[in-house]
Amino acid sequence: MSVAISKKEQRIVSFVWVIGIIVVWELASFVLKNVLHDPMAATKLPYLHIIAITFVENWKTLLEAGAVTFSRAAMGFALGATVGILLAIIMSLSKTMERIAFPYLIVSQMIPILGLAPIIFIIVRDMNVSRIVIAAYITFFPVSVNMLSGLKSVEQDKKDLLFSIAANKFEVYRKLMFPSAVSYLFIGLKIAAPMAVTASILVDMLGSKSGIGVKILYSLYSNSTNLFWASVFTSAFMGIISYYMVVFAERYLLPWQNATPGKDGVRA
Amino acid sequence: MINKVKNILCPLAFGIALIMAWQFGLFHKLLKLKPFQLPVPSEIASTLSANLPKALTDCGVTISGALIGLIIGSLIGFMIAAIATFFPKWGYGGMIVVTALNAVPIVALSPIMNLWFSNGMQQKIGVVTVVCMAAMAINAYSGLNNINLYSIDLMHSVAANNWTIFTKLRLPNSLPHLFTATKINIASSIIAAIISEYFASSTAGLGFGIKDNLRKAEMAMGWSYIVVASLAGVILYCIILLVERDAIKWHASQKEIKH
Numbered sequence: 001m002s003v004a005i006s007k008k009e010q011r012i013v014s015f016v017w018v019i020g021i022i023v024v025w026e027l028a029s030f031v032l033k034n035v036l037h038d039p040m041a042a043t044k045l046p047y048l049h050i051i052a053i054t055f056v057e058n059w060k061t062l063l064e065a066g067a068v069t070f071s072r073a074a075m076g077f078a079l080g081a082t083v084g085i086l087l088a089i090i091m092s093l094s095k096t097m098e099r100i101a102f103p104y105l106i107v108s109q110m111i112p113i114l115g116l117a118p119i120i121f122i123i124v125r126d127m128n129v130s131r132i133v134i135a136a137y138i139t140f141f142p143v144s145v146n147m148l149s150g151l152k153s154v155e156q157d158k159k160d161l162l163f164s165i166a167a168n169k170f171e172v173y174r175k176l177m178f179p180s181a182v183s184y185l186f187i188g189l190k191i192a193a194p195m196a197v198t199a200s201i202l203v204d205m206l207g208s209k210s211g212i213g214v215k216i217l218y219s220l221y222s223n224s225t226n227l228f229w230a231s232v233f234t235s236a237f238m239g240i241i242s243y244y245m246v247v248f249a250e251r252y253l254l255p256w257q258n259a260t261p262g263k264d265g266v267r268a
Numbered sequence: 269m270i271n272k273v274k275n276i277l278c279p280l281a282f283g284i285a286l287i288m289a290w291q292f293g294l295f296h297k298l299l300k301l302k303p304f305q306l307p308v309p310s311e312i313a314s315t316l317s318a319n320l321p322k323a324l325t326d327c328g329v330t331i332s333g334a335l336i337g338l339i340i341g342s343l344i345g346f347m348i349a350a351i352a353t354f355f356p357k358w359g360y361g362g363m364i365v366v367t368a369l370n371a372v373p374i375v376a377l378s379p380i381m382n383l384w385f386s387n388g389m390q391q392k393i394g395v396v397t398v399v400c401m402a403a404m405a406i407n408a409y410s411g412l413n414n415i416n417l418y419s420i421d422l423m424h425s426v427a428a429n430n431w432t433i434f435t436k437l438r439l440p441n442s443l444p445h446l447f448t449a450t451k452i453n454i455a456s457s458i459i460a461a462i463i464s465e466y467f468a469s470s471t472a473g474l475g476f477g478i479k480d481n482l483r484k485a486e487m488a489m490g491w492s493y494i495v496v497a498s499l500a501g502v503i504l505y506c507i508i509l510l511v512e513r514d515a516i517k518w519h520a521s522q523k524e525i526k527h
Contacts (some may be wrong), residue, residue, distance in 0.1 A: 110502045112462050113459075165298075201376065220382075243368075
């Protein structure tokens with residue numbers, strides 16, 4: 001039922017949802033504290049407004065820590081996206097390369113890379129480098145698989161037309177293949193962006209000196225519950241922000257593209 | 269036929285070359301590593317075979333937690349998508365919220381689940397459930413709603429009610445999407461389970477094994493846990509592929525593509 005919902009109505013509906021979630025949260029923490037008399041209530045589910053106040057009080061340190069994590073994630077994301085795109089182009093150019101690399105692409109997803117974080121750290125011996133490497137590793141798969149399916153979805157007739165007017169391979173890629181693959185590429189980027197942030201936070205938690213992940217662990221162990229929840233919210237927002245940054249980049253770069261193409265991304 | 273042989277031989281040759289390069293120290297030279305930092309494949313294999321029963325027990329703990337969480341999460345996710353389909357206007361807003369939830373870093377959830385559940389297993393299941401829920405809800409929603417308009421008109425023209433449309437049209441249409449979501453979730457549920465073990469007070473499982481062995485500088489044992497985890501993931505993935513092939517034979521993605 002593809003009911004056309006107007007933009008204004010959409011906003012109202014989303015707004016009501018957000019309000020509803022806030023109300024339910026506040027109610028739940030009230031019930032936990034005053035009805036169930038859970039002695040851990042303030043730790044398990046503190047009032048949302050208290051978390052918000054803590055966030056405002058500590059916004060500077062939280063944002064600083066967030067910025068460290070976010071910038072590493074962004075560097076890894078850029079590196080991984082570049083490698084992913086290059087690999088996709090190579091695979092689309094050569095059938096043999098695709099035969100060799102594609103099964104390993106799938107298998108590489110089955111390796112719990114986030115589980116490898118401690119091992120990567122031992123190999124590269126530098127926190128920042130290992131953060132970037134892991135974020136890049138996580139990014140490259142969705143990017144390269146979606147890019148490849150974009151390059152492959154170009155109709156043969158269009159390629160034939162270009163070849164018939166003596167376009168060389170480079171020109172075909174530049175004028176036809178890339179422009180039509182770019183919307184697929186963005187599907188991959190949208191999947192990858194929050195994953196890169198997740199990777200960066202995890203590496204924080206496994207023994208970095210700065211970053212939002214460190215904040216989460218420290219505040220948890222030092223029993224400053226409100227700060228802990230504020231840090232968790234910060235990291236959640238970082239994931240969401242990274243997703244919407246890609247969405248806005250897509251709208252800006254591909255204004256002709258409908259916001260939600262009816263295709264699904266490939267993630268594993 | 270020749271293509272099929274090539275499809276198997278090319279990756280196989282590459283894989284063997286890779287393992288050889290690793291075994292004979294090419295990586296160590298390139299990355300300037302000592303043997304104790306990156307154990308060679310033969311060492312990992314011998315360590316694994318010596319400690320196989322323990323590794324398998326730990327693997328069982330993690331995988332069972334991951335699978336239970338995967339099932340609960342997928343059921344909840346599908347229910348969210350189904351409810352959102354029956355109430356399109358409000359459901360759409362709900363799906364935006366779920367999409368946002370999908371972007372929330374899992375690791376941040378791990379300590380929260382630590383607070384809520386005292387038991388390592390419950391905590392693991394909790395993390396995996398949340399992780400799988402979002403991916404399933406998003407995919408199921410698009411499967412239930414990306415429907416040919418003519419099909420809906422046809423159903424209306426024979427006076428089918430919403431429930432009949434759901435069971436006869438939307439549900440079959442969503443099947444390929446459900447499999448996509450499950451394939452995504454297999455990998456992420458194992459990863460989520462391992463990560464939650466890093467932070468939990470658990471004393472068993474792959475995540476605990478990896479962390480514990482690295483702390484004791486037993487690199488080869490840590491690596492054999494990684495191997496076991498990857499193999500478990502690949503096996504589960506292949507099972508899903510087989511089920512998928514049987515369940516949606518009619519779908520275009522399953523047809524042999526001729527080159």
